[in-house]
Amino acid sequence: MTTLLFPGSFDPFTRGHRDIARRASRVCDKLYVAVMHNDAKNHFFSRDERVYMATESLKAYPNIEVVGYDGLLVDVYKETGCNAVVRGIRSESDFRYEAEMALANRLLHPEYDVVLLPCRDDLSLISSSIVKEVGHYGGDISKMVPAEIVDFISEKLKKGRN
Numbered sequence: 179m180t181t182l183l184f185p186g187s188f189d190p191f192t193r194g195h196r197d198i199a200r201r202a203s204r205v206c207d208k209l210y211v212a213v214m215h216n217d218a219k220n221h222f223f224s225r226d227e228r229v230y231m232a233t234e235s236l237k238a239y240p241n242i243e244v245v246g247y248d249g250l251l252v253d254v255y256k257e258t259g260c261n262a263v264v265r266g267i268r269s270e271s272d273f274r275y276e277a278e279m280a281l282a283n284r285l286l287h288p289e290y291d292v293v294l295l296p297c298r299d300d301l302s303l304i305s306s307s308i309v310k311e312v313g314h315y316g317g318d319i320s321k322m323v324p325a326e327i328v329d330f331i332s333e334k335l336k337k338g339r340n
């Protein structure tokens with residue numbers, strides 16, 4: 179049985195994230211999507227909200243399970259018994275970041291490995307930061323995030339505006 183793990187902060191979950199999860203789920207038996215903390219980022223949505231958004235966005239895919247995890251990626255890697263992590267890359271700078279992260283994780287856990295999926299052209303400019311900025315000013319985010327969570331994100335971003 180092949181198990182992959184797609185970790186991220188998903189603040190918020192975007193159509194780009196869903197596309198990576200969907201494609202990864204086709205090449206494994208089980209895909210865990212782990213909602214985690216990125217120390218370099220100040221998350222706008224709580225972990226429970228981020229788990230909720232990923233779960234709502236991925237409910238059509240029976241072999242995907244969303245989990246929330248506070249801690250090191252290598253620990254959830256070991257706990258899930260996955261064969262590899264999967265991450266999406268949009269650009270050269272994403273690639274550098276992923277290469278550094280893979281190196282650090284391999285120092286912590288020599289069995290660690292990662293599969294990088296180039297993201298779809300039409301989704302390559304979408305980022306969680308852009309969604310937050312557009313939504314913050316009341317702009318239309320419906321082409322950027324899965325339909326199931328458009329209202330949830332818009333409401334929360336509107337409340338956070340002031």
Ligand code: PNS
Nearest residue numbers: 185186187214215216249250251279282
């Ligand atoms: O979606 P992001 O913000 O690019 O995801 C980054 C994430 C959450 C995968 C990364 O920050 C992470 O692995 N966090 C868990 C803590 C950890 O293991 N840090 C060491 C990574 S080298």
